[in-house]
Amino acid sequence: MNRRMVAFFVGSVLRIEAVLMILPLVVSFIYGEDEWIYIAAAAVISFLVGYLLSFKKPKNVSFYTREGIMAVALSWIFMSVFGAIPMWHAVSHIGFTDALFETISGFTTTGASILTEVESLPKGLLFWRSFTHWVGGMGVLVFMLAILPEASGENIYLMRAESPGPSVGKLVPRVKSTAKILYLIYIGITLSEMIALMVAGMPMYDAVVITFGTVGTGGFAVTNNGCAAYTALQQGIITFFMIVCGANFNVYFLVVARKFKAAFTSEEVLSYLSIYAAATLCVAINARNMFTGFGEALHHSFFNVASVMTTTGFSTTDFNTWPVFSRMMLLLCMFIGGCAGSTAGGIKVSRIVIGFKTIRKELQHLVHPRSVKILKFEGKPIEHSVLRGINVYFLTYILIFAVSILLVSLDGKDFTTTVTAVIATFNNIGPGLDMVGPMGNYSQFSAFAKYVLMFDMLAGRLELFPMLLIFMPMTFRRQK
Amino acid sequence: MKIIIVGCGKVGATLAEHLNQEGHDITIIDRHWEKLKYLSERIDVMGVEGNGASITTQREAGVQGADILIATTNSDELNLLCCLIAKKAGNCQTIARIRDPEYYNEMRYIRDELNLSLVINPEQAAAAEIARIIKFPSAMKVDTFARGRAELIKLNIPEGSQLDGLRLFDMESKLHCKVLICTVERGEELLIPHGDFALQAGDIVSFIAPHSVALAFFKAGGANISNSVRSIMLIGGGKMSYYVAKKLEETKISVKIIEQDFEKCQTLSEMLPHAVIINGDGTDKQLLDEEGIGVVDAVGNFTGIDEENILLSLYEKEMSKAKLLTKINRITFEEVIAGLDIGSIINPNSITSDNIVRFVRALNNSRGSNVETLYKIAQGRAEALEFRVRNESKVVGRPLMELKLKPNVIIACITKGNKVVIPNGQSVIEKDDLVVVVSVERGLNDLEDILA
Numbered sequence A: 001m002n003r004r005m006v007a008f009f010v011g012s013v014l015r016i017e018a019v020l021m022i023l024p025l026v027v028s029f030i031y032g033e034d035e036w037i038y039i040a041a042a043a044v045i046s047f048l049v050g051y052l053l054s055f056k057k058p059k060n061v062s063f064y065t066r067e068g069i070m071a072v073a074l075s076w077i078f079m080s081v082f083g084a085i086p087m088w089h090a091v092s093h094i095g096f097t098d099a100l101f102e103t104i105s106g107f108t109t110t111g112a113s114i115l116t117e118v119e120s121l122p123k124g125l126l127f128w129r130s131f132t133h134w135v136g137g138m139g140v141l142v143f144m145l146a147i148l149p150e151a152s153g154e155n156i157y158l159m160r161a162e163s164p165g166p167s168v169g170k171l172v173p174r175v176k177s178t179a180k181i182l183y184l185i186y187i188g189i190t191l192s193e194m195i196a197l198m199v200a201g202m203p204m205y206d207a208v209v210i211t212f213g214t215v216g217t218g219g220f221a222v223t224n225n226g227c228a229a230y231t232a233l234q235q236g237i238i239t240f241f242m243i244v245c246g247a248n249f250n251v252y253f254l255v256v257a258r259k260f261k262a263a264f265t266s267e268e269v270l271s272y273l274s275i276y277a278a279a280t281l282c283v284a285i286n287a288r289n290m291f292t293g294f295g296e297a298l299h300h301s302f303f304n305v306a307s308v309m310t311t312t313g314f315s316t317t318d319f320n321t322w323p324v325f326s327r328m329m330l331l332l333c334m335f336i337g338g339c340a341g342s343t344a345g346g347i348k349v350s351r352i353v354i355g356f357k358t359i360r361k362e363l364q365h366l367v368h369p370r371s372v373k374i375l376k377f378e379g380k381p382i383e384h385s386v387l388r389g390i391n392v393y394f395l396t397y398i399l400i401f402a403v404s405i406l407l408v409s410l411d412g413k414d415f416t417t418t419v420t421a422v423i424a425t426f427n428n429i430g431p432g433l434d435m436v437g438p439m440g441n442y443s444q445f446s447a448f449a450k451y452v453l454m455f456d457m458l459a460g461r462l463e464l465f466p467m468l469l470i471f472m473p474m475t476f477r478r479q480k
Numbered sequence B: 001m002k003i004i005i006v007g008c009g010k011v012g013a014t015l016a017e018h019l020n021q022e023g024h025d026i027t028i029i030d031r032h033w034e035k036l037k038y039l040s041e042r043i044d045v046m047g048v049e050g051n052g053a054s055i056t057t058q059r060e061a062g063v064q065g066a067d068i069l070i071a072t073t074n075s076d077e078l079n080l081l082c083c084l085i086a087k088k089a090g091n092c093q094t095i096a097r098i099r100d101p102e103y104y105n106e107m108r109y110i111r112d113e114l115n116l117s118l119v120i121n122p123e124q125a126a127a128a129e130i131a132r133i134i135k136f137p138s139a140m141k142v143d144t145f146a147r148g149r150a151e152l153i154k155l156n157i158p159e160g161s162q163l164d165g166l167r168l169f170d171m172e173s174k175l176h177c178k179v180l181i182c183t184v185e186r187g188e189e190l191l192i193p194h195g196d197f198a199l200q201a202g203d204i205v206s207f208i209a210p211h212s213v214a215l216a217f218f219k220a221g222g223a224n225i226s227n228s229v230r231s232i233m234l235i236g237g238g239k240m241s242y243y244v245a246k247k248l249e250e251t252k253i254s255v256k257i258i259e260q261d262f263e264k265c266q267t268l269s270e271m272l273p274h275a276v277i278i279n280g281d282g283t284d285k286q287l288l289d290e291e292g293i294g295v296v297d298a299v300g301n302f303t304g305i306d307e308e309n310i311l312l313s314l315y316e317k318e319m320s321k322a323k324l325l326t327k328i329n330r331i332t333f334e335e336v337i338a339g340l341d342i343g344s345i346i347n348p349n350s351i352t353s354d355n356i357v358r359f360v361r362a363l364n365n366s367r368g369s370n371v372e373t374l375y376k377i378a379q380g381r382a383e384a385l386e387f388r389v390r391n392e393s394k395v396v397g398r399p400l401m402e403l404k405l406k407p408n409v410i411i412a413c414i415t416k417g418n419k420v421v422i423p424n425g426q427s428v429i430e431k432d433d434l435v436v437v438v439s440v441e442r443g444l445n446d447l448e449d450i451l452a
Helices: A003-020 A022-030 A036-054 A065-083 A085-090 A096-107 A123-138 A140-147 A153-162 A175-199 A204-215 A232-246 A249-256 A260-264 A267-286 A294-309 A324-336 A349-367 A384-411 A415-426 A447-461 A465-469 B010-021 B033-042 B055-060 B076-090 B107-114 B122-135 B168-175 B211-220 B239-248 B262-271 B285-290 B306-319 B334-339 B348-365
Strands: B002-006 B025-030 B046-049 B068-071 B093-097 B118-120 B139-145 B150-156 B180-186 B189-191 B204-210 B231-235 B254-259 B276-279 B298-301 B323-327 B344-346 B371-377 B382-388 B409-416 B419-421 B434-439
Touching: A003 A022, A003 A036, A003 A065, A003 A123, A003 A140, A022 A036, A022 A123, A036 A065, A036 A085, A036 A123, A065 A085, A065 A096, A065 A140, A065 A153, A065 A447, A065 A465, A085 A096, A085 A123, A096 A123, A096 A447, A123 A140, A123 A175, A123 A204, A140 A153, A140 A175, A153 A175, A175 A204, A175 A232, A175 A249, A204 A232, A232 A267, A232 A294, A249 A260, A267 A294, A267 A324, A267 A349, A294 A324, A324 A415, A349 A384, A384 A415, A384 A447, A384 A465, A415 A447, A447 A465, B002 B010, B002 B076, B010 B025, B010 B348, B025 B033, B033 B046, B046 B055, B055 B076, B068 B076, B068 B348, B076 B093, B076 B107, B093 B348, B107 B118, B118 B348, B122 B139, B122 B239, B122 B323, B122 B344, B122 B348, B139 B344, B139 B382, B150 B211, B150 B371, B180 B382, B180 B409, B204 B211, B204 B409, B204 B434, B231 B239, B239 B254, B239 B262, B239 B298, B254 B262, B262 B276, B285 B306, B298 B306, B306 B323, B348 B371
Parallel strands: B002 B025, B002 B068, B025 B046, B068 B093, B093 B118, B231 B254, B231 B298, B254 B276, B298 B323, B323 B344
Antiparallel strands: B139 B150, B150 B204, B180 B189, B180 B204, B371 B382, B382 B434, B409 B419, B409 B434
């Protein structure tokens, strides 16, 4: 591995993080809070470290898959460590582990919190907490590619390692332009939601922070009871934008490029919407007795199913008290997650759809042993290597899942809490059930369990393999 | 510009790499997914899988908004069809690679009727280059500027030549002719020499001169770098040998072709009545001796196998003083081959891609930039660019010595009407002149870019 080149990229990411911290700093100043000093200190430290790592571009610029994956994995870890500094110092009762947990939860757009009480926290700090969602949603390395002066061909490795989904393609020939387009779409959606929420009467600060949580599909709120305090219209707007951000961003590119036919026949997005509609209906019917009427049941079902399926993790009501079937339905949606190429987590709709097609093909093969069938997705044959990648993904997913549950269970919490805590962090959702339900939080876990969950969050966000490669000594070996 | 390349073979890949470096947006179409994947991981291009002649695939690759489509698949017919469809679907410029001599002879008709912008034949283009090199047998490479009036010549200075140890400002008094040495490759280094620079044996120099001056320079340079070719032996009777022989038919040079396959020999003999066709194995030492490998003035090793060509050249280097031409299809080990000192290396694929890159630059030209022609020197580390002076720019109307140039940029040659001038400090650039600039810097797009 070309360590200098990886260090160079990690350094550049830290420098960008330092610049991004100026925004919460400004917010902190506006509200006249004393905690600005911690944010400023964090910005200065991460800039200095970033500068030390990247002030000179290394002579040997060889950069391949191995380097790309490591640059992404290490960038995310370092970014979280430095991003945790403000919270670590500004909030008196939490230690470094808790601050790191909160920051990783932010960057990976999980939204799992260890804070029992958020309303009294400084506004600048809460702004930074939610802003990490926005940065982590589309990916900080993609952002770097968009603004870096001249990207070479190898940079597709970076993008592929950071973007969710089984196969990452480019929208236009150049990586730099692709990254730019993605961020423009992302910024467009962000601004639309902010404006919509403000028009619907939400205070500006709430509108901005909730928007970061929605478009990054993160889920940090600024009130103790999530989104329950907002009006039905405001909740409706949030629901809409959660769904928008859980869909494949390629579709928006196609719409902008006026390729409407391709955009509206996208197999993945149609499957995603059908799953969402079916799940919403089932939950609404099952849980109708919890509410005053079917209309209200449908409203809450719309919001909460969208929230878990897009792995956002906002809540309007404590779905922990819903009937068992509804809760199981929500759990199922947690696993499915959003589309590839979105800001959402989970297994991804495309993998689920291709998985089902594989099962059908194998069943057909049992009936007609000599049958030949080429699987297609989005109207195109699926390459063998993509299929293999998906199968290995499923296996790895189950493996990490099982080991994590085992490790977290050492804490001795009850069955539902243990299992759903892993589900909710691994799929980047946030709230699980019981103790970690929408009204609960993760503060009761031991430090060890928190580190396991942090690993799960990072593994879930970065598509499993980058985080596993860190543990392979083979990766770090010098090539020449 | 947006460019679509159909076919991801050696030419397609080389083209994608070069055009990408020049800042164009490249989309590649190929049937094979693995090839696309491999290429798009190495360079920043987008791949589209499918048949390049299918309108669906072309639309997916964005033919509607494309500026140029280049078809470089293995099949001539497919290339023509790709261009034809792209022209109708996207109204873009089209470039096709056509290799079959049968079509190539009718190229003018096909090009005009199918509205192609450029037709390129790798073997024919290589043959043209070989014909140029044969005029200066001691040159490694010859390119032309100013529509053929000036030449860019690459030369390896041999031991015991007059040039060995010559300081550049003594050149005019000692050799009675003046050429401008643009670049010197010494070992790994690439230098742009000054007046007090002394040449050494083993240096590879590139210089620009009008044809007559270049001839005089070779004569003055000493006996072992000036001799003319009267006979040439070509080993391997493929397309390349055919085009070279055809090209040399009108000259007095006698051509001998050695080919293993009897039927091929018959066809060649039918098409090339003046050439001597020998049916035999080109790697047979005895046959080579018998046919006079020691006495011919030039040998072209044009078999289909690179390794065989290199081995033949190494053997011939020992056996004779003939000018060696070696065809190499793969350019992966360029540095190693350059170190073998086996005369001129002919790579039809890179000649093709250079030609297309040149065409694309010239097309860019009509959109504001000024480059007429472009050659790469020293494996692309330096460029020689020809500009047409169109408007009143800052460089016009002032003696050159008053201009403050960037370091590592020289003005190598100015063509005024039909006259080629090697410039000195008093020379003045005027409107409508053709100016050749040699630069180590990449991406000069306008003549004014040379100013510091």
